[in-house]
Every structure is written in structure tokens, then in C-alpha cells.
Amino acid sequence: MSARANILGKLRNSLAGTTPRPDEFDERLVTAPWRYAPEDRIDRLRSLMEAVHTEVHPCRSDNWPELVAELLNKRNLTNLLCAPSREHGRALQAYFEATEQKVELLAYDQPVEAWKEELFWNVEASLTGTLGGIAATGTLVLWPDRHEPRLMSLVPPVHIALLKASEIHDNLYDMMVAQDWAAGLPTNVLLVSGPSKTADIEQVLAYGAHGPRELIVLVLEDA
Amino acid sequence: MSQRIPVTELTPDFRGRAEEALADGQLRNNFRVAMDSLMTKRANAFPDADEREGLRELGNRIKAGALSRLPDLLEQLEQKLTENGVKVHWAETVEEANSLVHGIIEARKGSQVVKGKSMVSEEMEMNDYLAERGVECLESDMGEYIVQLDNEKPSHIIMPAIHKNARQVSKLFHDKLGEPETEDVNQLIQIGRRTLRRKFMEADVGVSGVNFAIAETGTLLLVENEGNGRMSTTAPPVHIAVTGIEKVVPNLRDVVPLVSLLTRSALGQPITTYVNLISGPRKPDELDGPEEVHLVLLDNGRTGAFADAQMRQTLNCIRCGACMNHCPVYTRVGGHTYGEVYPGPIGKIITPHMAGLDKVPDHPSASSLCGACGEVCPVKIPIPELLQRLRQENVKNPEQPQQVKGGGAKYSRTERWIWRGWQMLNTRPALYRSFLWAATRFRVLAPKKAGSWTENHSAPVPARRSLHDLAARHLDQNGGRPS
Structure with a gap:
């Protein structure tokens, strides 16, 4: 008998004569306490994210590239990983070229194996889009894909994320239902609620454990 | 002194390790500070x-x-x-x-x-x-x-x-x-x-x-x-x-x-x-x-664990650790004292199915049954109830088939006889009265040593008169009326 057959057999044996409990999921318990007026969503998300060391900057579709340049220059960063195959990547590229920015724009356009060493040690910052945000917990939702792969939001020490104000949901449950996540998920979904941190030594909070030391969120208020 | 007790060298000596941990001021301070803070954080997260x-x-x-x-x-x-x-x-x-x-x-x-x-x-x-x-x-x-x-x-x-x-x-x-x-x-x-x-x-x-x-x-x-x-x-x-x-x-x-x-x-x-x-x-x-x-x-x-409808509840666990953070025993003796992978209250109730209760016979009783663990458990595992169940499994006759792996490790013939005697005494009024009469009259003969109890406590001495006697006398003096 295989381990699988043995385990399932024992479990079935223990359940003999019983009926499965009915599904008693009560969605009000995970939605009602987490409802916000549309105009309060940004503030809620912002205050929760700032409480865990995230920088949140409200901006507009026409001025965010300028802000990115400013943020990078303030930190003396020399390169930024972004996706030229995405609309926001192209917008950034256009702005950087037009204003002759010194920061080098890098693209994640080859399998990680081809440039792992460089990705891990030389990339200083990255910029990605997001699928949306969650006001209840101060969370960004990322669905990595071939344009913005999984490691893009993890390995560089500074992660800048673009969040459209119209895509901030009240709570995770609403977002899952609105976008019908249960119908099919991508290979990786990420909920990100701040820069990497740890409290493993004496419960003292330290940022930049293994992922980004800094998370910067640009909220596009007109998008 | 920090403890190093690899799980691979598991000895059933919970008591020895607990004594060492209790004497280690640094260890106790590290845990006290951390558990206090974790309890406060949890409380604040559920306003x-x-x-x-x-x-x-x-x-x-x-x-x-x-x-x-x-x-x-x-x-x-x-x-x-x-x-x-x-x-x-x-x-x-x-x-x-x-x-x-x-x-x-x-x-x-x-x-x-x-x-x-x-x-x-x-x-x-x-x-x-x-x-x-x-x-x-x-x-x-x-x-x-x-x-x-x-x-x-x-x-x-x-x-x-x-x-x-x-x-x-x-x-x-x-x-x-x-x-x-x-x-x-x-x-x-x-x-x-x-x-x-x-x-x-x-x-x-x-x-x-x-x-x-x-x-x-x-x-x-x-x-x-x-x-x-x-x-x-x-x-x-x-x-x-x-x-x-x-x-x-x-x-x-x-x-x-x-x-x-x-x-x-x-x-x-x-x-x-x-x-x-x-x-x-x-x-x-x-x-x-x-x-x-x-x-x-x-x-x-x-x-x-699944086979036992009551112990099956241990499989609800989502491994949050809140039970240990709130446990007065865990906070004082620390995680290594348990000598197992899962320490604290949750460890006490899931370890028996993995390692056998006979490997951890002291665990179910290393609890004051204060109930804090059950109260904070996010999936409502009735931990104190399961600890009491394991205490019973611990003292079952090892010759009988066991419901929990390694049950019966703490079975003691003497203890069994003492409880039989206690039962007899308390179900036969005549016997009970004669026992009380003898215990109060011959109180000076009460044993000075009572096992491990008297290691840390003074020996119990029966009172001069039983409560029963005192009450009867009081009623006599008041003409049968309580005052």
C-alpha cells in the first residue's frame, strides 16, 4: 500500500458514518468591519503603510516620473529596474530621456539565470505596477508576470510601486470577489504591506531583512 | 547559562530542565519581556x-x-x-x-x-x-x-x-x-x-x-x-x-x-x-x-489524532503561537524545557500523537489549567479540556488498549489504591465518620513526610475537631438554630 492510500484510508475510516459539516462561511465577518468611504480609502492605506516604514506619495499620472527621478536622486541611486514593455515603463523611459537623467534604466528581459549575479548585487532599485491596494490592512497586491517577474519586487533594496487610487479596495475579500480570483490564479500572487522586516532579535524591529529596505508607494490620484 | 537540548537527544526529564530554566535569570527575563510584549500587541490588534x-x-x-x-x-x-x-x-x-x-x-x-x-x-x-x-x-x-x-x-x-x-x-x-x-x-x-x-x-x-x-x-x-x-x-x-x-x-x-x-x-x-x-x-x-x-x-x-473525535481538534491549529505567549508556565520555563519540536500548550496536545505520550508524560500536568491558552486560540481549540483528557490517558492501565499513543505511562498501582480507598471512604457514611473521629483524635500521629509534597510544603496536620463536629456543637449551643 502506498503512503497516499494509507493516509486517505485511515482518514476515511475515522470519518465513517459522519457527514461533512455544512459550509458556514459568513462574509459579513470579513467585510462589515472593514468598510470605508471612497474618499477615506487612501488615507487608511497610507496611515497603515506609513506605520510600517513605507513612504507613500500622492501624485498624478502626469507628474509621477518626475517624482521618481527626484526620489532616486535624493538617494544617489544609479540604476532602476523597470519594464519598458509596460505603459508605465515607457512613460518613465520617455521622461528620463527627455530630461537626460543620469540614472540607468534596466530591463528584466531575460531569464533570471542569465543575470542572477547582477540582479542580486548591482540592481539598486525597481519600479513595478500593482493590481490594486487594500485599505483594511494597508496592502499592495502584485500579480507578477513576464513583464514584471516575481523577483523584481523582492531583490532590489528599494522598491517603488505605482498604485491607482481607483484600484484601492476596502478589504481583501471584496477584491477577490470583484476580480473573481477563485476562477484562476497566476503562478504567484503577492500581498505586500511594507518593506522587509524582522523582530527576531529581542523583538527589536529592523527593516531590510532579506527583501527591500525601502518601499515607496506612488498613489496616482487621478487614475 | 543557555540550554542546549537537541530534540534528537530527548530525555523525559521535563522537571530537571524546568528547574534549570527557572534558575536562569537571563533566560527568564528574555522570555518575560518578549511574552509581555506579544500579549500587548495581540490585545491591541483586536480592539x-x-x-x-x-x-x-x-x-x-x-x-x-x-x-x-x-x-x-x-x-x-x-x-x-x-x-x-x-x-x-x-x-x-x-x-x-x-x-x-x-x-x-x-x-x-x-x-x-x-x-x-x-x-x-x-x-x-x-x-x-x-x-x-x-x-x-x-x-x-x-x-x-x-x-x-x-x-x-x-x-x-x-x-x-x-x-x-x-x-x-x-x-x-x-x-x-x-x-x-x-x-x-x-x-x-x-x-x-x-x-x-x-x-x-x-x-x-x-x-x-x-x-x-x-x-x-x-x-x-x-x-x-x-x-x-x-x-x-x-x-x-x-x-x-x-x-x-x-x-x-x-x-x-x-x-x-x-x-x-x-x-x-x-x-x-x-x-x-x-x-x-x-x-x-x-x-x-x-x-x-x-x-x-x-x-x-x-x-x-x-x-x-484524527481518529479520536476529541483530539482531532488539535488539527485545527494554525501555528500562531498565541497559546505559548499567554501561558504562565511557558513564560517561566521557556521553549527548550519542553524538549520537543512544539513547545507550550499546543505542543503538549500535539506531541503525544507524534512522539507518544510516554515520551512526554510530564507535559499534560505542567499546566495550571488557567485557561488562557484556550481563551486566546484563534481557532478555538479547547486546550485545557484536551490537557485534562491527556492527564486521564496518562494514568490508564497500560495493560489495556490505549486510545492515545503511549498512554498509561504514569499509571501507578499505589495511586490507584489510594483513590479506591478515597472512594470507599466517601461513599460509606459510617466508615467516613469513624475515619474523621480517628484522624482528629490521633492527629499527632499524622505522617511528617508525604512524598514530594513535603519537599516544598509543610506536612498537613488534621484539625483538632472536624468541621462536622464543630457544626454539630454550634447547633447544639444555639438550640438547633443557626445564628
């Missing part, structure tokens, strides 16, 4: 008692519902994961699980493994198993990394190195890594970051646990703050997840309340920095992520 209780009730229902159709859910999970390209393996014992993991690593000719935090891999003692076969298995959670570097085991399931302070970590990094000493926690963490970053990059295989396995979508969900879990499951070409069979939930929506309960109960955070949902390996058009994803489903005694 609304009604909301909290509603969510706990929902958490309990989801887990109990999942267990009520566990075999079907496991099959559904397996089918969905397989469709998604994840290879599912089953293991009845830790030996089988280790051999499966090693087989996968060997097939890739791997020699370096990085591991995200996983309590199931601690059950398996995977690090030792792989090391014996020439595979380096490095812990990447900061706390786990620290305890591994010091050849220790975690003392808390969420905060593995909570028994150490910054000075002790500094000395450890100095001795083992040649780093300059510093008590600055930020600098200590940066040392860990640098050392482990190279390992993430170079590793052939990443190993992780699973917080929830979602049958509906074939998804493995992991929560963490550091990013080491994401690194371990994303950077190496192979990802192996190991988990107990009880971690499966039916629907994706179920994780909404469960994750909220988990992170708020464990750390007082509304959510962890990362919630990582993995539904498959890298697709042909993707540029990163593991080429292979494996899931090892481990039994290791869980089907035994």
Missing part, C-alpha cells in the same frame, strides 16, 4: 471584542469543516496542484518525507538548500538528515539562522531565537562568522542579510513550509515578514514545500479570516509584510520562479 469573537468562531468553523471532509479535500488539492504543474508527494513518517526530499535534491544533483521557516521540517529534523548525506541545508529566517548557527533548536514557533538577547547574538556572530561585536540589532540583521543573500542566489533548492493549502485553486499560501520565504520559494530552480495534512482549506476566500486571525494572534500585525500565494512553477513565458515545485504532505501521527 473590538465582538469582531474578534466572530472571527474566532468563523476560524473554528472553517477548520472543523475542512477536517470533516479532509480526505476529499486532500484529493482535490492534489488534483488542482497537479493540473497547475506542482508535483504532490505523500509521506506517512518523517523518514519517508526526508527520503522524498533528498530524492528530489539528488535528482537535481543539488548540494545547497536554503530553507524558509517550517515547523514541519523541524519535525523531520531535515537539516540533520540532509547534512548526513552531504547536502547543506541552511535556515534563512533570521531567528532560525541564529539558532542553527548555535546548534540549537527553536524555543518558540514564531520567534525561534527569542531566548537570546542581542549581546548573545553578537557574540555568536563574532565567534562563528568572525564579525566585529555589536549590540546594535540593525547591524546584526544586516550581517545576516549579507551572509544569506549569497546563499539565496547560489542555492540549488529552496524548502519552505505552508501556512494554508487551498484545495479550490491548488495554491500554497505562506506568510512572513522578512522576505526569506519569498527568496527561498522563488530564487532557486526547485522549490519543495513540506506540510502536515491538516493545513488544507476548501476555498480561497477561507484564507481571508484565517490569515487575519494568524497574523493578529501571532504578532499583533493586521497582516504580515508578505503573503505569498504560489500556484505553480514558472510558465514557459515567465522569466523567474522555480522550474519545479513539489509539495510533500506529511502524516507523522496526524491520522492518529
Whole structure:
């Protein structure tokens, strides 16, 4: 008998004569306490994210590239990983070229194996889009894909994320239902609620454990 | 003095270890400070008692519902994961699980493994198993990394190195890594970051646990703050997840309340920095992520707990650690005293099915039954009730068939006779009265030593007159009226 057959057999044996409990999921318990007026969503998300060391900057579709340049220059960063195959990547590229920015724009356009060493040690910052945000917990939702792969939001020490104000949901449950996540998920979904941190030594909070030391969120208020 | 009690050298001497821990001022202070802070954080994370209780009730229902159709859910999970390209393996014992993991690593000719935090891999003692076969298995959670570097085991399931302070970590990094000493926690963490970053990059295989396995979508969900879990499951070409069979939930929506309960109960955070949902390996058009994803489903005694409708509730556990944070015994003796993978109240009720109650006979009684653990449990496991059940199992006649593995270890013929005598005395009024008469009249003859009781207490001496006598006399003096 295989381990699988043995385990399932024992479990079935223990359940003999019983009926499965009915599904008693009560969605009000995970939605009602987490409802916000549309105009309060940004503030809620912002205050929760700032409480865990995230920088949140409200901006507009026409001025965010300028802000990115400013943020990078303030930190003396020399390169930024972004996706030229995405609309926001192209917008950034256009702005950087037009204003002759010194920061080098890098693209994640080859399998990680081809440039792992460089990705891990030389990339200083990255910029990605997001699928949306969650006001209840101060969370960004990322669905990595071939344009913005999984490691893009993890390995560089500074992660800048673009969040459209119209895509901030009240709570995770609403977002899952609105976008019908249960119908099919991508290979990786990420909920990100701040820069990497740890409290493993004496419960003292330290940022930049293994992922980004800094998370910067640009909220596009007109998008 | 810090304790080093590897699980592999388990001795049943809980009392000895407890005495050592109680005498260790530094250890007690480290735990007291940490547990006080964790309790405060949890309380602050649940400001609304009604909301909290509603969510706990929902958490309990989801887990109990999942267990009520566990075999079907496991099959559904397996089918969905397989469709998604994840290879599912089953293991009845830790030996089988280790051999499966090693087989996968060997097939890739791997020699370096990085591991995200996983309590199931601690059950398996995977690090030792792989090391014996020439595979380096490095812990990447900061706390786990620290305890591994010091050849220790975690003392808390969420905060593995909570028994150490910054000075002790500094000395450890100095001795083992040649780093300059510093008590600055930020600098200590940066040392860990640098050392482990190279390992993430170079590793052939990443190993992780699973917080929830979602049958509906074939998804493995992991929560963490550091990013080491994401690194371990994303950077190496192979990802192996190991988990107990009880971690499966039916629907994706179920994780909404469960994750909220988990992170708020464990750390007082509304959510962890990362919630990582993995539904498959890298697709042909993707540029990163593991080429292979494996899931090892481990039994290791869980089907035994499942067979007993009352003890089955132990499988509700979502490993938040709130029960230990609130336990007056755990706070004083620390995690290593338990000598097992899972310490504290939850450890006491799940270890018997894994190791056998006879391996941990002192655990069920190392509790004041204050009830705090049951009160804070996010999925409402009635821990005190289960501890009392195990106390009974502990003293059952070992010659009879046992309901719990290793039951009857504390059976004592003398104790059995004493209770028989007590029963006889209390069910026969004439006998009871003569006993009282004799005990009060001959009180000077009461024994001066009463076993271990008199080691720390003065010996009990019967009163000059029994309460019964005094009451009768009082009524006589008042002409039969109470006054």
C-alpha cells in the first residue's frame, strides 16, 4: 500500500458514518468591519503603510516620473529596474530621456539565470505596477508576470510601486470577489504591506531583512 | 547559562530542565519581556471584542469543516496542484518525507538548500538528515539562522531565537562568522542579510513550509515578514514545500479570516509584510520562479489524532503561537524545557500523537489549567479540556488498549489504591465518620513526610475537631438554630 492510500484510508475510516459539516462561511465577518468611504480609502492605506516604514506619495499620472527621478536622486541611486514593455515603463523611459537623467534604466528581459549575479548585487532599485491596494490592512497586491517577474519586487533594496487610487479596495475579500480570483490564479500572487522586516532579535524591529529596505508607494490620484 | 537540548537527544526529564530554566535569570527575563510584549500587541490588534469573537468562531468553523471532509479535500488539492504543474508527494513518517526530499535534491544533483521557516521540517529534523548525506541545508529566517548557527533548536514557533538577547547574538556572530561585536540589532540583521543573500542566489533548492493549502485553486499560501520565504520559494530552480495534512482549506476566500486571525494572534500585525500565494512553477513565458515545485504532505501521527473525535481538534491549529505567549508556565520555563519540536500548550496536545505520550508524560500536568491558552486560540481549540483528557490517558492501565499513543505511562498501582480507598471512604457514611473521629483524635500521629509534597510544603496536620463536629456543637449551643 502506498503512503497516499494509507493516509486517505485511515482518514476515511475515522470519518465513517459522519457527514461533512455544512459550509458556514459568513462574509459579513470579513467585510462589515472593514468598510470605508471612497474618499477615506487612501488615507487608511497610507496611515497603515506609513506605520510600517513605507513612504507613500500622492501624485498624478502626469507628474509621477518626475517624482521618481527626484526620489532616486535624493538617494544617489544609479540604476532602476523597470519594464519598458509596460505603459508605465515607457512613460518613465520617455521622461528620463527627455530630461537626460543620469540614472540607468534596466530591463528584466531575460531569464533570471542569465543575470542572477547582477540582479542580486548591482540592481539598486525597481519600479513595478500593482493590481490594486487594500485599505483594511494597508496592502499592495502584485500579480507578477513576464513583464514584471516575481523577483523584481523582492531583490532590489528599494522598491517603488505605482498604485491607482481607483484600484484601492476596502478589504481583501471584496477584491477577490470583484476580480473573481477563485476562477484562476497566476503562478504567484503577492500581498505586500511594507518593506522587509524582522523582530527576531529581542523583538527589536529592523527593516531590510532579506527583501527591500525601502518601499515607496506612488498613489496616482487621478487614475 | 543557555540550554542546549537537541530534540534528537530527548530525555523525559521535563522537571530537571524546568528547574534549570527557572534558575536562569537571563533566560527568564528574555522570555518575560518578549511574552509581555506579544500579549500587548495581540490585545491591541483586536480592539473590538465582538469582531474578534466572530472571527474566532468563523476560524473554528472553517477548520472543523475542512477536517470533516479532509480526505476529499486532500484529493482535490492534489488534483488542482497537479493540473497547475506542482508535483504532490505523500509521506506517512518523517523518514519517508526526508527520503522524498533528498530524492528530489539528488535528482537535481543539488548540494545547497536554503530553507524558509517550517515547523514541519523541524519535525523531520531535515537539516540533520540532509547534512548526513552531504547536502547543506541552511535556515534563512533570521531567528532560525541564529539558532542553527548555535546548534540549537527553536524555543518558540514564531520567534525561534527569542531566548537570546542581542549581546548573545553578537557574540555568536563574532565567534562563528568572525564579525566585529555589536549590540546594535540593525547591524546584526544586516550581517545576516549579507551572509544569506549569497546563499539565496547560489542555492540549488529552496524548502519552505505552508501556512494554508487551498484545495479550490491548488495554491500554497505562506506568510512572513522578512522576505526569506519569498527568496527561498522563488530564487532557486526547485522549490519543495513540506506540510502536515491538516493545513488544507476548501476555498480561497477561507484564507481571508484565517490569515487575519494568524497574523493578529501571532504578532499583533493586521497582516504580515508578505503573503505569498504560489500556484505553480514558472510558465514557459515567465522569466523567474522555480522550474519545479513539489509539495510533500506529511502524516507523522496526524491520522492518529484524527481518529479520536476529541483530539482531532488539535488539527485545527494554525501555528500562531498565541497559546505559548499567554501561558504562565511557558513564560517561566521557556521553549527548550519542553524538549520537543512544539513547545507550550499546543505542543503538549500535539506531541503525544507524534512522539507518544510516554515520551512526554510530564507535559499534560505542567499546566495550571488557567485557561488562557484556550481563551486566546484563534481557532478555538479547547486546550485545557484536551490537557485534562491527556492527564486521564496518562494514568490508564497500560495493560489495556490505549486510545492515545503511549498512554498509561504514569499509571501507578499505589495511586490507584489510594483513590479506591478515597472512594470507599466517601461513599460509606459510617466508615467516613469513624475515619474523621480517628484522624482528629490521633492527629499527632499524622505522617511528617508525604512524598514530594513535603519537599516544598509543610506536612498537613488534621484539625483538632472536624468541621462536622464543630457544626454539630454550634447547633447544639444555639438550640438547633443557626445564628
